[in-house]
């Protein structure tokens with residue numbers, strides 16, 4: 001049996017060499033991956049450990065094993081590109097790859113994945129701003145892309161973004177058409193921060209552990225605290241009137257889990273919660289970024 005296998009492998013390798021002459025090499029495929037895949041598939045936190053930023057990374061495969069098998073049109077990576085295995089890649093699609101782009105990758109696999117002359121070196125590890133430094137969208141974007149987008153996007157593997165919350169672009173992270181998940185300048189009031197710390201249930205990512213590493217939770221907190229700035233350093237507009245819902249422990253008179261809010265004559269208070277009680281607050285973001293409660297109740 002083993003001898004037969006060895007023979008098959010040798011036959012495969014010989015066939016591969018014959019084909020390799022006219023197939024595309026990794027210079028072309030790597031450029032496509034750089035454009036559409038490596039924002040997620042690079043670094044120590046690459047999904048499933050799959051790094052697509054170098055020939056060696058692709059060949060090393062994922063924690064499930066090889067993703068490309070020479071001459072095999074059913075290779076896992078090709079199945080992902082065609083949507084034969086879900087979620088379809090690139091995960092942040094649509095748009096997915098064009099037929100021509102998929103053909104380029106499948107021709108390369110058919111040719112035995114030649115590296116070519118131009119070697120592509122793996123990307124350096126992500127550099128996190130130190131505490132106290134500026135945190136901009138590009139510093140936190142990989143956290144959302146690698147950890148949250150498989151559920152929170154139109155390509156969601158749970159049949160649609162949960163609670164309508166998409167986390168694949170800055171505009172979606174800041175969207176306020178449903179409940180707002182980020183209150184710029186106010187991390188305690190931001191559901192995204194509350195969920196990744198586990199302050200609000202269920203903790204995110206929903207399929208964790210592993211949870212978001214401490215240093216990335218700190219980055220997201222600093223990013224929100226500094227005004228949820230874009231790549232150019234421009235702070236997000238305050239989503240005046242956007243709705244917020246907090247469920248947690250009343251830690252002060254008008255405070256849930258340390259997030260303070262305004263209670264006034266317009267606040268409807270049912271079954272007034274006492275400090276230490278589980279409470280729910282629904283409110284609206286004010287022009288100054290604070291939150292005015294429209295409703296407060298014991299849970």
Ligand code: HEC
Pocket residue numbers: 033036037038039040041047048050052062063064065067076077080081086087089090091092097145146147149150
């Ligand atoms: C927005 C982030 C993102 C982008 C962009 C992306 N991926 Fe993925 N990819 C993921 C995540 C997350 C998973 C794991 C999904 C899961 O847990 O089911 C994954 C899984 C995979 C797998 C499955 C590995 C295995 O072991 O089964 C392959 C293959 C893959 N991606 C290839 C690609 C290719 C090729 C591209 C570019 C054309 C790409 N991905 C772009 C995030 C991304």
Ligand code: HEC
Pocket residue numbers: 143144147148149150151152158162163165167179181191192195196201202204205206207212
């Ligand atoms: C495996 C799928 C999955 C992943 C991965 C995931 N989520 Fe979720 N998310 C859900 C589901 C399901 C819900 C709804 C749960 C509920 O509240 O009952 C949810 C709810 C949320 C909510 C609450 C929305 C609201 O309006 O109530 C936030 C905020 C959130 N997720 C943020 C994140 C962040 C940030 C990440 C990445 C660090 C993430 N999620 C990763 C599935 C996922």
